[in-house]
Amino acid sequence: MQVTRTLARYVVQSKPQQIPEAARHQAVRSMLNWLACTIGGTVHEAAIAARALADKFSGPRNATVLGTDQRLDIFHAAWVNGITSHVFDFDDTHLRTVIHPSPPIAPGLLALSEYMPITGERFIEAFVLGVDVACRIGNAVCPAHYHLGWHSTSTAGVFGAAAAVGKILGLVETQMCWALGLAGTQASGLRENLSTMGKFLHPGHAARDGMTAAFLAQDNFTASERILEAPRGFGHVLSPERNFDEITAGLGERFEILINTYKPYPCGVVLHPAIEGCIQLIKEHGFSPDDIAGVALKVNFLVLEVTGKKRPKIAVDGKFSIYHCVAVAFVDRHVGEGQFTGDRVVDPQVVALADKVSAVADAGVAADEVHIAVRLKDGRELTKHVEHALGSLKRPLSDAHLDDKFRDLAAGILPRGQTDKLIGLCRRLPELKDVSELARAAQVA
């Protein structure tokens, strides 16, 4: 079975008109969400550190660092924008694999558009194919790969980045095999780093390394042509289980980008049902956080596995604590980046309420579902069942909601008029003659 070659051939032979309209629309939504997260993320200290390092060692400054006045060479720009787009945990999610597809794949493509002309049509095609490559490889090895400890966003993402950039560079079939071979041999990213800045590095290095793989392959830098399926290839070495049919079945018929999702809250998707339900409860019933005697949640098992941190001490830990999220949702009636600051995670009122929250995993509860029971001090018990959280596949964020999210994230970074122009440009991405226009429109004057 030629897994790598079959995938490479598909990417090389695909034509823009073979991308269905629904996939194009979803690509626009993904790019819009990614641009918003990247621009908003520029204020994060990890993004600032990455920019400072890149600035010292940048080559020819062809490419835009989104939401700043900085320009960098295309590899550093891909690295910085990849890191920055992930810092708020507000990026898109392919729920089946929990891969965040845009952060490893969009940055290289967008930087490349400032190095060589790319039409919107070709950009969208390459992006859709890149997402397909990354998520299909993710499907083949997840959940076993993820459970073992790999952060699939970067380990699978690097293949998507290589395929997308390689498509634009016009690689022939064997070169595309090599690009995947060179991507796979750079696949990395450990979940052990998930509650640290190390996590944010992952899509950055995937974006840059995937682009490196494509450029080297273009210059006939050889690699294995069986990196996915070989006994010592990616599928066997990085995962205890694998199903290569997931990679090769239905190519050109099924597009993974169609099941991409976007978050209403800047934290792991598994927290979203509880946050949404708590905000609804307090708004509907008008009680005060101080009225709460106890909160009992029935949650999906992933909630406790990934976000079971009882008492977060530092900002980044807040996003890995269901207890903090529930408490701060009640206190602030809103969950944005401001609810995950160093001050907010140790706020006495929030901490006291978090201590009253209990959560049990229930095999009958889906990942986008929650059962909440709030006991008030006056004896009342209020319950809420969120069957499908906002932002899930069943209740996707509307285009208008995405535009609002964009405006919220860009506020204070870009002038409102520039933000609206940028949203408009992104909505017209498939028709743009030259995608670099989009990148330049996200530059701070």
Added chain:
Amino acid sequence: MQVTRTLARYVVQSKPQQIPEAARHQAVRSMLNWLACTIGGTVHEAAIAARALADKFSGPRNATVLGTDQRLDIFHAAWVNGITSHVFDFDDTHLRTVIHPSPPIAPGLLALSEYMPITGERFIEAFVLGVDVACRIGNAVCPAHYHLGWHSTSTAGVFGAAAAVGKILGLVETQMCWALGLAGTQASGLRENLSTMGKFLHPGHAARDGMTAAFLAQDNFTASERILEAPRGFGHVLSPERNFDEITAGLGERFEILINTYKPYPCGVVLHPAIEGCIQLIKEHGFSPDDIAGVALKVNFLVLEVTGKKRPKIAVDGKFSIYHCVAVAFVDRHVGEGQFTGDRVVDPQVVALADKVSAVADAGVAADEVHIAVRLKDGRELTKHVEHALGSLKRPLSDAHLDDKFRDLAAGILPRGQTDKLIGLCRRLPELKDVSELARAAQVA
């Protein structure tokens, strides 16, 4: 058990005078061998492709690309020199783990010396510590890690690069933990690429990514402080077996660089006993290659596992074929890079003789050992037992042999006078006031 922190603390607290004289001498030998391989490797097409890509995107050109007139920013220089030093498979080998220690660790340090002043004493210390970090981590997970399919040169090497560069940058203990955390989350390199140019990329990306990890940590870019031992850290995710005592026991007492070795032939060490024995046999007995009716080898199991390719078709495959190596050793009575060209691997006389070679693995044969039986057409049978191959721990290459190897590799690239000056400088490395002198001395005028 605090594995990562214990290792980080040792590296941070170590003082130059705590490095024993024998380790310093071995560091000089490693650097000499590494410089030679890097200068010689510049003619390889993989090195040329890497230089071309790096040249397009380089930042401030502070650093020397050894054996060329090119200068690159320190990250690109580390990447290019790391790739180039590995292209001939002539680099050093830590036999216990088959890690090639210098290619991932030396390039970043040497490039750094052209960015900030480093004395020879501090350079040697950082290099010895980097080798210790990489090889101890290798010891902890090999051979299981290697057998699974990981190329330990890069997966363990990236930690060594981070530790060495971090030592020079003056990281404090927790920053050094982060540097290791950021290194581990970039650890990659699949053995599936071993017979392709993809292999050569491995020490390049380890050198660059390790340096990136150290620079980010210096700017307080956080990461896991338990990347080695955590349940979803390096030791558990990248290896089915691990023994963390190998990392922490005898720090400052046992130095892995003392068991570093250097190759007399530019191919995997497992091939060396057979090559040496065949050259000795034909020189001692004066027969012609055409006189040979058959050759029977009893070899270590790794020979067939790693170099069992029966009929190499392209240049790079020659280094993964015990059959080609034996045949070409008899025909040419010498094995250098010239015995692994595209022409040589398909030469009719060599191919015909290779077809007469058989090899069986024998559990009683060590990795540096071989039994050779040559049957001549006149009926004579000649035998040779190489108990410990030249270049093995028991029969290390002499300093003079290393100097000769250097001159051979640099011939045609650097003028002889410059080569001799460079060898002299390297031999005085521990006393140099500023190691950048060594880098500049390896530049083509």
